[in-house]
Amino acid sequence: MGRVNVMIPWLGDEEIEAVASVIRSGWVAQGPRVAAFEEAFATAMDAAHAVATSNCTTALHLALVVAGVEQGDEVVVPSFSFIATANAPTYVGAIPVFADVEAATGNVTVETIAAALTDRTRAVIVVDQGGTPVDLDPIRALCDPRGITVIEDAACGAGSRYKGRPVGAGAELTAWSFHPRKVLTTGEGGMLTTSRPEWAARARRLREHSMSVSAADRHSELVSAPEVYEEVGFNYRMTDLQAAVGIVQLGKLRAMVERRREIASAYAAAIATIPGLRLLTDPAHGTCNFQSLWVEIGDEYPLNREELLLTLADEGISARRGIMAAHRQPPYAGGPSIRGALPVTERLTERTLILPVYHQLSEEDQRSVIDVLLAPAAVPAHG
Ligand SMILES: *Cc1c(COP(=O)(O)O)cnc(C)c1O
Secondary structure, three states, X not given: OOOEOOOOOOOOHHHHHHHHHHHHHOOOOOOHHHHHHHHHHHHHOOOOEEEEEOOHHHHHHHHHHHOOXXXXXXXXXXXXXXXXXXXXXXXXXXXXXXXXXXXXXXXXXXXXXXXXXXXXXXXXXXXXXXXXXXXXXXXXXXXXXXXXXXXXXXXXXXXXXXXXXXXXXXXXXXXXXXXXXXXXXXXXXXXXXXXXXXXXXXXXXXXXXXXXXXXXXXXXXXXXXXXXXXOOOOEOOOOHHHHHHHHHXXXXXXXXXXXXXXXXXXXXXXXXXXXXXXXXXXXXXXXXXXXXXXEEEOOOOOOOHHHHHHHHHHOOEOOEEOOOOHHHOOOXXXXXXXXOOOHHHHHHHHHEEEEOOXXXXXXXXXXXXXXXXXXXXXXXXXX
């Protein structure tokens, strides 16, 4: 019996050839491929500017720096997210303040954000959780007049759409991840997209030690001008090896999302007949790439989440517990980031399970997952 993973990246000969050609070229650090990937990504995501980074966490850090978030400021974030969303504000000395999410999408809403704002709120990080588009427009309508910058954490969002445009296109700053758990991967990697040229220029310098002359420019001259280090910067560069993979992956994004959506529809058709299971679906305001397709296990279902995970594992199927809740982790539990109850976050983190979805998932393997969901009692239960 083969093993069914929760996710497998879709990489092949084209990516291998792209990496080989970078190695043959002799230019492997941030150089011409990174510039080409940035341009292609900006076009695909309907963004004015794109700055490649080492990962999404560093892109979020740069977003907060260029937005002017400082020591003592508050940044409203969902607890229901990978912990990097909450950690990024702490890198600039700010306090992440947790907002709850809605059950339908697992995302923050204008109401949950409004409940967490104070006079000290300087920015909000909204997340397209698992690739489900966040309803951004009302959140910007709330925050913009108050001078609060809305940053979109679209780590999971490549290929998802909001009101007919790529997610992230409506935010002033959007951070992306190319970790293998996401739909589009470069091994490790990230991107910051922005509508503001001055923020793009500063982020571009900051990711490279705030050098006044980029390494790419310096190396293309025989004798270059002396550089100045304008402020304390970082090394958040991407390599040309990664960018070459990213360019190939970007070309496959449409096909990857189509395939994931087919898989999601097949799950939806089966799960609609199962009392006690609720599957994530497209919200009215957009479409999902189904980077993470989660199911909520209700009281009417014969097993709880942990029992269902073990039952699936017995059949060689690796599902995952749902999205984490950052407010329960040691850096934040019992601390100043928790201002009110987070009931929906707690319910979803306890009761959801992420189903296997990946490009190469065969119909037969998906059928074996569905069979367990349909008849969990037929499989030996754990005590
Ligand atoms: C994966 C993820 C991140 C972190 O991305 P890295 O590229 O691994 O730094 C941040 N936010 C969310 C919502 C994520 O899912």
